[in-house]
Amino acid sequence: MMISKRRGLAAASALAAAALAVASCSSSGTGTQSSAPASSGAAEPITIRVQTFGGGSNFGYKNAVEKWNAEHKDIQIKHENLTDQFEQQYWPQMIQWLTSGSGAGDVVGIDEGGMGLAKARTEWWADLKEYGLESRKGDFPAWKWENGVAADGKLFALGTDIGGMSICYRKDLFEKAGLPTERDEVSALWPTWDEYMNVAKKFQDKVKDTKFADGTNTLYQVVLYQEAAKNGNVTYFDKDNNLIVDKNPAVKAGFDFAQKMSQQGLTAKLRNFTDEWATGTQKGSFATVGCPSWMLGVVSGNAGDDAKGKWDVASVPGGGGNWGGSWLAVPKQSKHPKEAAMVADYLTQAQTQASIFTDFGNMPSNTKAQQDPAVQGAKNEFFDDAPIGEIFAKSASSLQPVFLGVKHAQVKNAIESVIQGMDDGSVPYDKAWQQLVDDAVKAAG
Template identity: 40%
Template sequence: MVHTPNSRRARLVTGALMALTLTMTAAACGGDSDEASDGGKIKLTVATFNEFGYEGLIEEYNAMQDDVVVEQKKAGTANEHQDNLYTKLAAGSGLSDIEAIEVDWLAALMEESDAFVDLSDPEVEDRWLDWKTEAATTEDGALIGYGTDIGPEGICYRADLFKKAGLPTDRDEVAKLFTSWDDYFATGREFVAKVPDVSWYDASGATAQAMINQTEYSFEDQDNNVIAADNPQVKDVFDTVTSLSEEGLSTKLVQWSEDWTASFQNDGFATMACPGWMLGVIEGNADGVEGWDVANVFPGGAGLWGGSYLTVPQQSEHPEEAMALAKWLTAPEQQIKAFEAKGTFPSQNEALSDPVLLESTNAFFNDAPTGEILAERAEAIDFIPHKGPKYADINTAFQQAIQRVDEGKESADEAWQSFLADVERLG
């Protein structure tokens, strides 16, 4: 007799409890359920992108440590890593204990330097090239990142195509051909006159980028005011590159596009700017193509392309252990191992004179002494261009303007006008 109301009540209570439980579970999901310990050990994560060459090093570190377990999180591309980093910085949680950052976003992240642990330590004061450390040091003297690699550039070229055009093919002679941009372009004109179906360089954007990187203040001045629109040097680069495209020196392709990748297999071009990490890219894209070589020269003196840092976000629950790990990973001995694994060229003073680096050769590039060449290219660098917080955004607009001319969507004048409008929009 009491059965019915009682079980109804039971149902009511069950329903209420279920609803409550579900709500609480859902709410709990929002919290951080990532348990830091793993069998009593502290778990550290290292987030990198592309290839840092850290796989073997992390194994080595794990074997050395009793109370720390390190795990690497690799993103496929730098962009993907950057998006993840920004999102989690904004959210205030979810970052790894060590986050790698690329030099192009460094300036924008320096504005958020509070989000990173100050890594300055007398022990590592003179470990890196001066400019590498300076770029990651705030006005108050806090160091937000330890340098990993840098990207000194040489010129990679196709010796077989050079021969076809009657140019010298030996890498020392090629190095004498173009120490200035004017010589580089003049040789290019000579080349395309002889071999008209092959372009001189791989992409207009890459050449423009190399020239912009040799300008101390390109898009922003020392106070980070945007000067892109009025800077005669920027306009000069734009005019030069777009007119060379008309002369047939450029493939008119965009770097990293499918067509660009395919052009390695189709004798698309004869030369390209190549930092150390590009050697591996060329070898992959041009698999089976013979004739690649590297010359110890860069038009206009020296050039840098890319290079990274390791940072420890304030979000990390084990900043001290993370800092110790970052210090170990970026030590010269370890960076040399990373260089051996993936060709990431070291930014550490001591590593630059390491025999392993200096004696390394690359079979794909006709056994060129790539370690020695890149080390000399690195020494030739006397300043690094200023990159402010808007640099990456303006650079994208600049590259797109050049691309519009290459694609014939706009004339050079129209493209420059719309670039100015884009700069205005970015404010």
């Protein structure tokens, strides 16, 4: 009885969340839909539900979806962005839907952290080869393409964006601290993370009510992914899915840096992708945040139009890295797999990805889009016309894939909880590493 009550609650809360998502989408989406005259052939247009996750403008599909819906009267896209949080909410919910055989959208976004499991459970997905999407192979770097192909050869997912790396910073706050504000000068301030920390200290001496960095987790991830590239491109699991948290120097490097920043009081102690963090972005609780390309859309979305021009983008200390990036898959349970495959195809086309980049900042994984002059010369209006094309597109071709295990999402959450706990004072600094290893073992078990 007890558990049934809880399941009911869970279902109810999931429903509420879904309803909210639907409501917020339909308010912007119905305009085009209702004005569409019924076409002669199909009386009722097919609705393809596209489900994604992420904060701010997330996948940046707003304009692309409006364009499709205006051009295709018979197939209408309904974009549902379910939640900010991938590991904690979106992916567990998606796994339930996929396992139970109903509930998932026709096209669903999968973060890199979920791809290990998605690949292992090929029975969840429709084979996109059946809809002729094998032809898209040439559009993507080999690693992005191959991660969407399961062991049995099924093509189940197409790449959307890739990570890339930069630092977003608040110019007005830098000025207040007497630091340079021009992006080239700012980039020159921190070729290494040690120098980044020195700048942080200088900033903190001058400015008291704003912290230099958002929290420990974003910095940890940035350093982790940079170091992973130097350590065989693995994070928590080796390529045989053995847990290597305690052995991988990349994890320790990320942890150590996050700990140093926290100990010296340079972080705002906010956990990324929470409401407080989003509010902090808007109200200026912190001056810098680690920015993979897709984070630009998150920052601009959270900060709002009032903050336009206050933010800028500088290069990241310690060289490039590839944090994040997603794929689109079509669940087998979709009633319109053919149309869903068409939509997935459209959303990953060079032209669409290029326009998403110029509008919102998510770096295309599509190599044709990467070479598009519009992408390479793109400037981001929100970030004071920062030449994001130059910043991200240059390094895009050199980015390396990072291998993530089947249980990556669970382990990542456990580790981030310890790193956040260390920052907010609930885990003592000297015990944090041991607890991180212990909790990771538990989560992987």
